[in-house]
Amino acid sequence: MSRLLVGPFNRVEGDLEVSLDIADGRVTSAQVNATMYRGFEQILQGKAPHDALVYVPRICGICSVSQSVASARALADLGGIAMPANGQHATNLILATENLADHLTHFYLFFMPDFARPVYAAHPWHAEAVRRFAPDHGEQVRAATAARQRWLTLLGTLGGKWPHTQSVEPGGSTRAIDAAERVRLLAKVREFRGFLEHQLFAAPLEAVAALDSEAALWDWHAQDPLGGDLRFFLTLVRDLQLGTLGPGPGRYLSYGAYAQPGGGWALPGGVWRTQTGAVEVLNPRAITEDATHAWLAHAREPLHPLHGIIRPEPDKPGAYTWNKAPRLGGDVVETGAIARQLTSGMPLVRDAVARHGGTVYTRVLARLIELARVVPMMEDWLQAIRPTEAFCVPTALSDEGSGVGLSEAARGSLGHWLVVRRGRIANYQIVAPTSWNFSPRDAAGTPGALEQALVDAPVRAGEQTPVAVQHIVRSFDPCMVCTVH
């Protein structure tokens, strides 16, 4: 048996180290280390509650708006504030713009470039992978970067700038959209639709979103195996058996994405278990964090985030990461686009996960399917805006109380828990998507989702940074800077 220490991992947000035990060309055990600590929960102590909206987006430069939305929801919960319909549509548009930009960035800039590595030179598709996805000159990487730049100009209009958009408020959006601007924004959404339909899917979004089974997906693939980048990816799935690589825990969490003005969600959440194949109602009170293996003070038992504590203990025995271990009713869960597509009832993703589980293939597929489903929703939300009506109601926050803000970032479920005493923040706890996915072991020694997914990953002779491990790690679209808030 041998041990490998893998890092620095790039093309993930932030700093990540993975420690692998290897025997007979396979990973037998993995430990995931988030190697940085910044202490946002400490920084927020004693601040005016509304100031959280300045600090929390700066937890993360890639899920910045997601942090703002979760915080605004927690503050709205504290103050009993309901935003007007326009405010909800604007907030959803801002959040969706970031989430879809992140999916695009993940696929083109972070995930696909690994298939251009020389290790795959003998495969018939390799030259095409290099042509499309080599990081600094790949044709599709460059086209996607340009499409992303244009796409994020939506946020120049909707929110002033991105990242660290300050327009997201508990009472709505500070930036009213007038009728002419709405037309301009719709034109930009159509431009992005054009990129997706020509480059990523080589098909209309509605046709992709209508694929309702794996059989339908592979029939569509067979029509043109290299047509568009999704079908190119499917070609690799088949050749490299990515459908079996990196199986997760088989339990999936989504808080629900894009709250609707009348109540409910555009992508309803819940808990999905592969075993039962049904959506369970989420009980947020069953969420706990266990700090046994984190360099952080821990209580006798795992704590609900409202009672969570944060105090660094860099010399703590048995600890190996700055990340706590979140659990749902004691269970390890996986979160991300795959969870959202399962709980919101997308038939293709449900079928693919029933057959393969949560793996490199199904995680990436779910992300791309989400692109096809959410862009038309954004067109609807823009149409639903009433330019002469209010976008924001004034914010009156209570001086005493607590609030919970649950939201969905590109990479999964994000929760903020806030306690206010005498008008100041007395406790602020954040559980980020990658806190779940890249969780360390808990007190019982149960490994986190990635730690489980890495077991059995193949390691080629002489590999120091095994390429299969890289595929698995990146398939979760990790955000370490959120994790090490």
Place this chain on the structure above:
Amino acid sequence: MKQPPRSLCSLPPEGALSGFGRPGATDMNVLWLQSGGCGGCSMSLLCADTTDFQGHLRDGGVNLLWHPSLSMASGEEVIALLHSVLSGGTRLDALCVEGSLLRGPNGTGRFHMLAGTGLPMIHWVRELAAKAHHVLAVGSCAAWGGITAGGDNPTDACGLQYEDDRIGGLLGADFRSTSGLPVINIAGCPTHPSWVIDTLMALAADGFAADDLDPLNRPRFYADQLVHHGCTRNEYYEFKASAEKPSDLGCMMEHMGCKGTQVHADCNIRPWNGEGSCTRGGYACIACTEPGFQEPGHPFHETPKLAGIPIGLPTDMPKAWFVALASLSKSATPKRVKNNAVADHLVVKPAVRKTRLK
């Protein structure tokens, strides 16, 4: 004699780059590291106003040796590159650091260990900075400590050469890179993509000198402007017609905490993400390019006042003049400006005159 550029991020070394590179030209080797920050300056950088980001850098003579989000190399390939720079095998023309430098706990730097190396990031930054022709702090974290140094500064975060507005930081007041320049502070939270690209391209073209830096070592091309310049709310400012709640159209200086009249940056001349800026997005300038902005001593979106007058007055403006001008302009505010200032869309339109404008 400079060596030819070598890049671990360009995969097929031969042939594939033809048509993009500049044969014979010596590109500027840039190494980009991230530490105690959010990665948002890199994400912002990718929003640069170009239809071909990767080609844009290359055409500007910038060769990214390695960037955490944009390069192929991972793990041991990166560590090999860092050692090659330290041993002189790879020339380092510009070291870009994003994120604050975490000195804690107790000076050990263990709040950020560079993955795979067993060494604190501050160790790597000190060693690499000593080899770099230029050192750039990308963003307010790397420049001053920034948001990560907020609250009680639990990680003992600082900037490369500043700790808030005190010179020193990780590298010390006397640090000069081999070019003779101090650390170039491209401050902002995040930085505007063009601030970074314009600086890199000016350096690549040898078109950047000590005179191009302001007293806080920020590039003058953006730091010699104020956020107030080009603000679309200027008519409201002139008449002191003020916003009272989020989404109001009025000037945000009097009540909403806006510091745009004091803050050095060209955000309203060089818009963000197409047509944006903080004030255009409906929220106050919080002075993110200035040292210490993370702890203003008051809630961010409330203007601190003394006897009803904002403490922070416009840059270069004597208080007595401001008070006199403000009271005069308030008394002369047109009804249109007054009413629109507290609405989120125009409730009174500018009158259309029936005679030719004079």
